[in-house]
Amino acid sequence: MSKIVIDPVTRIEGHLKIEAIIDNGIVKDANSSGTLFRGFEIILKNRDPRDASQITQRICGVCPICHATASSLALDSAFGIDDKITDNGRIIRNLILGSNFLQSHILHFYHLAALDFVKSPDIPPFIPRYEGDYRFSEKENAELTQHYLKALEIRRKAHEMLAIFGGKMPHNVGIIAGGVTEKPTTDKITNFLWRLNEIREFIDNVYIPDIIAVAKKYSDYFRIGAGCKNYLVYGVFDLDGKEKDLLKRNRLIKSGRVSADLRCDIVDSLKITEDVKHSWYDDSQSHKQPAQEETIPKYGKKDGYSWIKSPRYADMVYEVGPLARMLVNYVSWDETVKKLVDSVLTEFKAKPDVLFSVLGRHAARALETKYVADNMANWILQLKPAEPVYTDYNIPEESEGMGLTEAPRGALGHWIKIKEGRIENYQCVVPTTWNASPKDDKDQPGPIEQAIIGTKINDENNPFEIVRIVRSFDPCLACAVHLVDLRGNAIGEFKAT
Amino acid sequence: MPKEFPVVWFQGAACSGCAISVLNSLSPTIKNVLLDELVPGKHINLKFMPTIMTGSGKIVMDILLETQKAKDYILIVEGAIPENGFGDIGEKSMESVVEELAEDASAIVSLGSCSAFGGIPKGNPNPTKVKSVEKFLDFKNIKKPVINIPGCPPHPDWFVGTVANILLFGIPELDELSRPRLFYGKLIHENCERRPYFDKGKFAKKFSDEGCLYELGCKGPYTNADCPIRSWNSGVNWCIQNGSPCIGCVEPEFPDLEAMYKKTKWNNK
Ligand code: SF4
Ligand code: SF4
Secondary structure (H helix, E strand, O other), rough: EEEEEEOOOOOOEEEEEEEEEEEEEEEEEEEEEEEEEOOHHHHOOOOOHHHHHHHHHHOOOOOOOHHHHHHHHHHHHHOOOOOOOOOHHHHHHHHHHHHHHHHHHHHHHHHHHHHHHHOOOOOOOOOOOOOOOOOHHHHHHHHHHHHHHHHHHHHHHHHHHHHHHHHHOOOOEEOOOEEEEOOOOHHHHHHHHHHHHEEEHHHHEEEEEEHHHHHEEEEEEEEHOOOEEEEEEOOOEEOOOOOOOOOOOOOOEEEEEEEEOEEOOOOOOEEEEEEEOOOOHHHOOOOOOOOOOOEEEOOOOOOOOOOOOEEOOOOOOOOHHHHHHHHHHHOOOHHHHEEEEEEHHHOOOOOOHOOOHHHHHHHHHHHHHHHHHHHHHHHHHOOOOOOOOOOOOOOOOOOEEEEEEEOOOEEEEEEEEOOEEEEEEEEEOOHHHHHHOOOOOOOOOOOHHHHHHHEOOOOOOOOOHHHHHHHHHOOHHHHHHHOOOOOOOOOOEOOOO | OEEEEEEEEOOOOOOOOOHHHHHHOOOOOOOHHHHHHEEEEEEEEEOOOOOOOOOOOOHHHHHHHHHHHOOOEEEEEEEOOOOOOOEEEEOOOOOHHHHHHHHEEEEEEEEHHHHOOOHHHOOOOOOOOOEEEEHHHHOOOOOOEEEEOOOOOOOHHHHHHHHHHHHHHHHOOEOOOOHHHHHHOHHHHHOOOOOOHHHHEEEOOOOOOOOOOHHHHHOOOHHOOOHHHHHHOOOOOOOOHOOOOOOOOOOOOOOOOOOOOOOOOOOOO
């Protein structure tokens, strides 16, 4: 038996440590722990509710827009205007969030994940690196390195495109409760459209072919890193704004659950509970719904090894993210998604079960990038310059709201409780909390842990397999660990609604 | 051969937004910053940078140690410094890592409002007891000049411009909050394109209205930065041009000055 410790896992957002116990070259057990705590929900308390869309964005500088979106949806519902957002407001929100998806996915593949497969140039910060399993020729490595550099430019352009309606990025100022802050004009529409055209060209002609090239060289990774094979999606990109139940709302990417049998089911938000047996919180609060639980930190608790809780759906472990979204929409017969996914499966003469893998996650992310970008090209032309983008409201003395959407990394929920016109309580259940969760009350490991367990490690000094699996989830640790108290006393007790 | 300037980029209690913002640098591009001579004859040698470096785990912690032993590096800190135990890296506390790195650095750049002033994690009630880099060094009795480049996130030009200044002319002229005057020398309100509305008393009453954004909570009259003349994201837009009040993201009081979208009394200071 031996132990591999990787701390820090770099090229992700935030601070993550992975420990794996190896027996005879195979991972027998794995623990993932977040190693930084900031305490967002405590900072949000007692503030003006509208501040939530600015403060929660600062949970993550890579994907701030999904937090702006979730908080604005939660505020819209708390303010009673969730069915009154104008079409312009809804579409501009989609365009800002869509731009963030494109930026985040392109950044993830080229700048966070690709160097696990492509041999980087021999200068810092690209050395030192794990050595050994690089399979491209020198010429191919050089070409992919050029794409890495080109992708830096393309992701910058995605941010420029975002800022046309979002004001600035990271941390946009455009999305607020009630809609957005500025009306569209024809010059903005044109500027947006042409940047989008360039990004779409890159997706079609560089990003997707590069994913296929990686998949061909590393095709064993279609069988590595499957994990729990249960997938959960809330849905994202509202196509109409009138349905109050967000899980029933007509969205480009629909909500649903799917497992290895590829049968799709609905999501009932009341079936979500959070376990804390192996997290540093008091056991009395284990296995409760987010709306019911109290968070009582207990650092150093026996059996605890993570600040991340374990969200579960009907007691089962679920993965969230682009793979979950593409699978749910594939099996619910969305024509375009079906064609996209089938085109990849035909290329590899493979059945859908190869998608439960490291490469499946990368491929799903790339296909989703194309799907979202292509739709954005239609949405931008639906804007009507003279029409309103914002719906005014009064802040109620007492109210509650829920915002369910998708971050680039998966299902994201915000819950707010307002009292005396201020935030009494705020709770976020974010994608990496699902994916990087520790073992639950029944000792079922979380999705990343399950994906690592059982993997054969060829060289313990250069554990490529582990970092390739972890990065395929695109973990965002700043999001996963946002609530804490180290010594179990500074925060006291409070309700997590 | 260009002269090499080793750089260590440490991330504390942060969201990575500063790093992502710096990737948006337009001229020079981030490729120029990383691979080319940033100014003729001088090359930034980025030894340690968690968001982009290829390696992970022990091999990168070894590089950190090696760079520190060789001394004479520029230390960039992104994020605030949480109290011992709230943040670890490489199985060590962030406090101890920053303390060691600061001792041997030739210059320290606090990048972003969290690092410069505490920022979001310091937001009332500061649940993880974070400190800004300056406060942390005071507390550890380390005497080292710090350049603050606040902003949530900071504009890439503010960072690249400051580093180029260090390479060409040494430490730039700083104000009383250790910010380069070049970028933080004037109030947003002084250069704001909506100033004529303010002077005429035409105020927006709700979002997306025409007019000055003062009554919607604009902190421009208290905030020192050159956003109105520089603009954001390659110059396509900035907060107030987008109908969004300035939320004062570069100031030490951020995010506690006043609610972001609530009118803040102006005492004409
Ligand atoms: S919008 Fe803000 S910065 Fe501009 S004039 Fe009005 S108060 Fe001043
Ligand atoms: S205008 Fe204000 S809020 Fe916007 S980036 Fe500049 S200082 Fe920050």
